[in-house]
Amino acid sequence: MNIYTTDKIRNVVLLGHGGSGKTSLVEAMAYLAGITSRMGKVTDGNTLSDFGKEEQKRKFSISTSVVPVEWDGCKINLLDTPGYFDFIGEAEEAASAADAAIIVVSGKAGIEVGTQKAWDLCEKYKLPRMIFVTDMDIDNASYRQVVEDLTAMYGKKIAPFHLPIRENEKFVGYINVITEQGYRWEGKEVVECEVPEYNKPNLQLCRDTLMEAVAETSEEFMERFFNGETFSEAEIRAALRSNVNECSIVPMSMGSNILCQGIFTLLDDIIKYMPSPENRKLAGVSLKTNEIFEADYDFAKAKSAIIWKTIVDPFIGKYSLIKVCSGVLKSDDTIYNKDKDIEEKISKLYVLQGNKPIEVSELHAGDIGAIAKLTAARTGNTLSTKANTIQYGKAELPVPYTYKRYKVPNKADVDKVSQSLQKMMHEDLTIKNVNDAENRQMLLYGMGDQHLDIIVSRLLNEYKVAIELSKPKVAYRETIKKKADVEYKYKKQSGGHGQYGHVKMTFEPSGDIEKPYVFEQTVVGGAVPKNFFPAVEKGMQESVVKGPLAAYPVVGVKGTLYDGSYHPVDSSEMAFKMATIQAFKKGFMEASPILLEPIVSLKVNVPDSYTGDVMGDLNKRRGRVLGMTPVGNGRQIVEADVPMAELFGYCTDLRSITGGRGDYSYEFARYEQVPSDIQEKEVAERAAKVAENNVDA
Numbered sequence: 001m002n003i004y005t006t007d008k009i010r011n012v013v014l015l016g017h018g019g020s021g022k023t024s025l026v027e028a029m030a031y032l033a034g035i036t037s038r039m040g041k042v043t044d045g046n047t048l049s050d051f052g053k054e055e056q057k058r059k060f061s062i063s064t065s066v067v068p069v070e071w072d073g074c075k076i077n078l079l080d081t082p083g084y085f086d087f088i089g090e091a092e093e094a095a096s097a098a099d100a101a102i103i104v105v106s107g108k109a110g111i112e113v114g115t116q117k118a119w120d121l122c123e124k125y126k127l128p129r130m131i132f133v134t135d136m137d138i139d140n141a142s143y144r145q146v147v148e149d150l151t152a153m154y155g156k157k158i159a160p161f162h163l164p165i166r167e168n169e170k171f172v173g174y175i176n177v178i179t180e181q182g183y184r185w186e187g188k189e190v191v192e193c194e195v196p197e198y199n200k201p202n203l204q205l206c207r208d209t210l211m212e213a214v215a216e217t218s219e220e221f222m223e224r225f226f227n228g229e230t231f232s233e234a235e236i237r238a239a240l241r242s243n244v245n246e247c248s249i250v251p252m253s254m255g256s257n258i259l260c261q262g263i264f265t266l267l268d269d270i271i272k273y274m275p276s277p278e279n280r281k282l283a284g285v286s287l288k289t290n291e292i293f294e295a296d297y298d299f300a301k302a303k304s305a306i307i308w309k310t311i312v313d314p315f316i317g318k319y320s321l322i323k324v325c326s327g328v329l330k331s332d333d334t335i336y337n338k339d340k341d342i343e344e345k346i347s348k349l350y351v352l353q354g355n356k357p358i359e360v361s362e363l364h365a366g367d368i369g370a371i372a373k374l375t376a377a378r379t380g381n382t383l384s385t386k387a388n389t390i391q392y393g394k395a396e397l398p399v400p401y402t403y404k405r406y407k408v409p410n411k412a413d414v415d416k417v418s419q420s421l422q423k424m425m426h427e428d429l430t431i432k433n434v435n436d437a438e439n440r441q442m443l444l445y446g447m448g449d450q451h452l453d454i455i456v457s458r459l460l461n462e463y464k465v466a467i468e469l470s471k472p473k474v475a476y477r478e479t480i481k482k483k484a485d486v487e488y489k490y491k492k493q494s495g496g497h498g499q500y501g502h503v504k505m506t507f508e509p510s511g512d513i514e515k516p517y518v519f520e521q522t523v524v525g526g527a528v529p530k531n532f533f534p535a536v537e538k539g540m541q542e543s544v545v546k547g548p549l550a551a552y553p554v555v556g557v558k559g560t561l562y563d564g565s566y567h568p569v570d571s572s573e574m575a576f577k578m579a580t581i582q583a584f585k586k587g588f589m590e591a592s593p594i595l596l597e598p599i600v601s602l603k604v605n606v607p608d609s610y611t612g613d614v615m616g617d618l619n620k621r622r623g624r625v626l627g628m629t630p631v632g633n634g635r636q637i638v639e640a641d642v643p644m645a646e647l648f649g650y651c652t653d654l655r656s657i658t659g660g661r662g663d664y665s666y667e668f669a670r671y672e673q674v675p676s677d678i679q680e681k682e683v684a685e686r687a688a689k690v691a692e693n694n695v696d697a
Helices: 022-032 053-058 085-097 113-124 143-157 197-215 219-226 233-245 263-273 411-427 449-462 530-543 573-590 608-620 650-658 676-691
Strands: 009-016 065-071 074-080 100-106 129-134 158-160 162-167 170-176 181-186 189-193 250-254 283-286 291-294 304-313 317-326 328-330 334-337 342-345 349-353 356-360 362-364 368-372 382-384 402-407 432-436 441-446 468-470 477-480 484-492 499-509 517-521 557-565 593-607 624-632 635-643 663-673
Touching: 009 022, 009 085, 009 113, 009 263, 022 065, 022 074, 022 100, 022 129, 022 263, 053 449, 065 263, 065 349, 074 263, 085 113, 085 304, 085 449, 100 113, 100 263, 129 143, 129 263, 143 158, 143 250, 158 197, 162 197, 162 250, 197 219, 197 233, 233 250, 233 263, 250 263, 304 411, 317 328, 317 349, 317 362, 349 362, 356 368, 402 449, 411 432, 411 449, 441 449, 449 468, 477 499, 484 573, 499 530, 499 573, 517 530, 530 557, 530 573, 557 573, 593 608, 593 650, 593 676, 608 624, 608 635, 608 650, 635 663, 650 663
Parallel strands: 009 074, 009 100, 100 129, 129 250, 158 250, 517 557
Antiparallel strands: 065 074, 162 170, 170 181, 181 189, 283 291, 304 317, 304 382, 317 368, 328 362, 334 342, 334 382, 349 356, 349 368, 402 441, 402 468, 432 441, 477 593, 484 499, 499 557, 593 635, 593 663, 624 635
């Protein structure tokens, strides 16, 4: 592949709802650009960008892939992102590396939740964008409906650059709004034609909107516009490019991916209207001077790059996908990774075409490429040189809140599973592997149930290890509400020295559930010698690990040793410890034992129209709604305290209640008493498991 300078590069991310046609659009572009000799299909599993086995099996994108195409002397780096919400982290990474976006909308399905999320992502990263309406070859596809819906949502900035020509319900051509010229497809040729009469009123409306936008770019243009003068095509295009870059206009176009119609003009429009990296701003911090380093994708400045994604594939190896922020990166350069404090030599530079690495000698500022086998490098790291050490900010990725417990059926695979998950976590930062030692369980976190299923499937197919997912244990606690006074005598005689320990103790709430127990002694007259006090405390210490009620950790208990007796020969530390353990069991069960459950502070961000349904659902989950806060754009944040046990499966339920428009976050708040009916059920379940000697299940 040729070397391209910054002004000849376009980094374009494809965003949109799952199934809207992003991957097949990339396929059509790659075919037109001559990368492939025939177009692959998602259904056949032979597309350039969906190269993963899981993607081919499931027929949708799971991770972002880069497909660079050469067009009209420029290089367009197409970033094909997944549309499903479980993989939003991939779309976030790609948006942070892109300079512009194409939001893909299906003409048949119309505006979907993913379309709005794509728009919000563009707003977050201030990306100039275009809308491309696919599926125009389908009979009931409606371009006009998409235009109307988008205009209703986002106002006058929606500007169709092309209009469809339909004959006998068939998509046969298009009208260029700027040149007011019609075009038809005849075989593989595009032929000029007259604008049909029924298109003329709509064409006039769209053109008037565009001309107003052009007029608003300067006072001179405004004056000419009011004087009724016309603008030249070159003036219109230059003005529109500046409008697009400022995000004050969003061009709309349409076509058919499968028939490769409208793709040629889309590629042309990307070159004409989308900004090259040199039109974008980027700043980091120079760690040598502690001053702002304005990189701005300037090839003349000190070399620096950011790793925006990592690919760890058992078949093709590890690649760090980079975007060059300044300077020119060359193979054989030595780079310094500040985050890991390590210098490494770049042996080879690549551009990735799907999963196919193509070696290049250098990458200019603004270009996207890949470096193989950077051992210490992770997503978000900044690469620069020791002489000019630079640090850039990291992309904000969503936090995973959906989790399940997992077990490794084959004990010999435990280490292998851990290593495999580690590799997957380098690749996907929205996966978390947590060892919950307190509850003796391993937890796997992801963005949703589908995400977790795919992790399990990938482990099996790519890394050849199996794990089983199940419902996680809730971290209950046990405590007491009343005071109990008990005594216990531990006696054993078995020839020779016996065992004797006798304690009289009270157990009561300590009032501090942050601590498992408090131990005091008020023994008078040496009834229990001082040297046995530590043994009594040791007995309490061991007792609170698994409570007598349901084998959960005990909190907030105060034990006071006030009397007892000893035997000068048979008493031992062991005997007093055993006596305390038995006294604790007896006293705990007499002092109104209760279960405590973890409560989380939940925040649910939803559109206004769903707040009633969401609050109703939270009430069913024993939640206490604390209030609502409007956050603009017709959305509210519902705040509630909810028991952790009731949040299992909430991600899926919230999506079905809100049609995918809601999201949530939570953090641990405190422990509260469990209602008696739930306590009875939990104690009975745990008793059954203890009976099976399987309390960790």
